[in-house]
Amino acid sequence: MVHHQNKAIREGDNPDLTAERVTGTFDTHSMAAQIYNSEAHARRRREITEIIAKRPELHDTKPFPFMTREEKILESSRKLTLITKHMNEIIEPNNSNEMFHLNNEVLGIEGHPMALHGIMFIPALTAQASEEQQKKWLTRAINREIVGTYAQTELGHGTNLQNLETTATYDVATQEFVLHTPTITGLKWWPGNLGKSSNYAVVVALMFIKGKNYGPHTFMVPLRDEKTHQPLKGITIGDIGPKIAYNVTDNGFLGFDHYRIPRTNLLMRHTRVEPDGTYVKPPHAKINYSAMVHVRSHMITGQAIMLSYALTIATRYSSVRRQGQIDTTQPEVKVLEYQTQQHRLFPYIARAYAFVFAGAETVKLYERVLEEVATGNVSLMADLHALTSGLKSVVSHYTAQGIEQARMACGGHGYSQASYMSEIFGVAVGGCTYEGENMVMLLQLARYLVKSASLVKTGQSSKLGPLVAYLGAKSDSTSLIDRTPTTGFAEYVKTFQHIARRQTLKAADKFFGLMEKGEKRPIAWNKSSVELNRASRLHTRLYIVEAFVRRVEEVADPRLKEVLTDLLHLHVNYELLDMSTYALEDGFVSSSQLDYVRDQLYFYLAKIRPNAVSLVDSWEFSDQELRSVLGRRDGHVYENLFAWAKASPLNKTDVLPSVDKYLKPLMESARASKL
Ligand SMILES: CC/C=C\C/C=C\C/C=C\C/C=C\C/C=C\C/C=C\CC/C=C/C(=O)SCCNC(=O)CCNC(=O)[C@H](O)C(C)(C)COP(=O)(O)OP(=O)(O)OC[C@H]1O[C@@H](n2cnc3c(N)ncnc32)[C@H](O)[C@@H]1OP(=O)(O)O
């Protein structure tokens, strides 16, 4: 038996796809170890996939697009119950990476009744509940004796947490907090799994003690009777209705009518309220925002995975789809031969790799900060907040764009739900909104950049942290790209640094200048905000390039290093062209240098072409996880599209009741009127 570098090859596959895999120059298992940041985890993913493949009870009973929302929730609950029961046979206990993969395989991306339980409820209790509170609730939550969510956003306010309307007023006499929703706009609105599944929530409410507003605080709140699951007295609760996607999750609404909880239900790891109402403040004002930072840190990888789903589907399909000729004497070509198709897909393949490498760094920093904060050291919280705010915004934005490009790259069949592209897009694009609307989060990073710019302007560059140290460095007068015999990544990084530095200092100048002219700070901020957000994006894109460079430098395997270096070349050239206005406007890069960048881009599109399928195969998504007829590993697209269409509920009968009831009489009366 021949051992191929691409481990996805099987006998009987579509020969066009096999031919692509045979040209791959590197071992796809080794590349998976880079993507998943460890050989052990990449191997465990494969093992979990194999276990699931052998257990038909964990497979979808029919394609999701053929199910109603109610059927999907039922099906998802069935599978959730099974994986909970058999968890220890499938994954290592409490391994969140393995759990994430198990969920994606078995339950999919449309959510499930305990999605928020794992993503936010448990992390909030872990970071914000005192040890005593954890003994009471965390173990029960981990054992799934109770199901919880994170209820913060309201009908009227999601972004501006200081103006939430839900109040938690301390009653010294009874040592209770009274939760109350004063208006319709104060209803909690959006929390995942609040609508029908959860019986507890970590609720964010403005805390009032003796008439003083202490701002948003987090409380552990029982919502439903643990036995009957009926809403408790004083609670109004339900599902908010269907969304663009993610409809297996019951995002919900919640209102409180003078609902009482004990004082000890305030999460008290960092903050306390004594029985007499004395407030003990936390070591950092935003310490209770930790559940949001948890999701923002992890969603970089989550978004990269969804982008890679779409790219896997589109790249495989482009290798089996033949349409038109390039050389008219030759047969029709695979659509992947077209330079336009490569230009549509390959830069996003590079971005997906860049995002997953940046995501791994972010999670590492998050874990460090989590440990430090637990011991009272909050010094890195601002850096983590700035980094994750920028990354969640930039990565979710390009992920949504990339998925849409991948869908269009599949032509008409990309528009069919058989491709699964619309669901992938719908779920991923939610990331532009949840955990902080992208513009708002870019502005959070901008605050950090403006402070850093101010250090530069006042001669205090030595105080800049490592993420922004480049702001204090001096630029060359022009970029050295194509001006040195060996143009390398260093010249590109310096160019991106120059662009980000110039935009940050310019935007900060605008802001400070407006204030000097007498504008109040918030007005000056608003008038500078488009420029400030441009700076945030450029700073974040620089970080992503640097994370990519750091990873490529670490790779030892020469075959992997070569293909990752090709991808990095593609990435830096594509990025520079995409932000060329900034590079050209002060003459840092000339138009002849951009011609070089363009040539490099086309060169690397062609160089990557033989590895394209292996690069997407390396993500090692099973067919069950992808849920796409177009993206099947075996490439047998057409016969399966036909089978999929035949299985459509509309094809159960030849004549639909609607035809009998309306169309037939309509046609009959039209015919009769002609007589
Ligand atoms: C292995 C995998 C394991 C786990 C998987 C985990 C995650 C999976 C991820 C992806 C999975 C993939 C697919 C998922 C599919 C579907 C979705 C699933 C779940 C979605 C769940 C969504 C949940 C939510 O959306 S919860 C609600 C989120 N809401 C928000 O984000 C609100 C945004 N607003 C804010 O955050 C704040 O209001 C604010 C804008 C930051 C302003 O706050 P505030 O008014 O308090 O601020 P001030 O003006 O008073 O102060 C600003 C000041 O504070 C600093 N600051 C702010 N926040 C922080 C922080 N967190 N840390 C440190 N510092 C902070 C800020 O920098 C300012 O400082 P300066 O004054 O010094 O400038």
Ligand SMILES: Cc1cc2nc3c(=O)[nH]c(=O)nc-3n(C[C@H](O)[C@H](O)[C@H](O)COP(=O)(O)OP(=O)(O)OC[C@H]3O[C@@H](n4cnc5c(N)ncnc54)[C@H](O)[C@@H]3O)c2cc1C
């Ligand atoms: C799929 C999904 C899942 C969710 N899950 C949860 C959950 O589990 N729990 C939960 O509590 N919430 C959840 N949310 C809510 C989500 O966190 C909020 O919708 C999000 O934070 C945005 O807030 P908003 O809806 O108030 O938007 P708005 O703030 O109303 O945004 C509207 C527009 O105003 C702009 N804007 C607002 N403020 C500013 C500003 N200061 N400066 C400049 N522009 C501004 C925004 O950029 C945007 O363009 C979820 C949302 C979605 C879509």
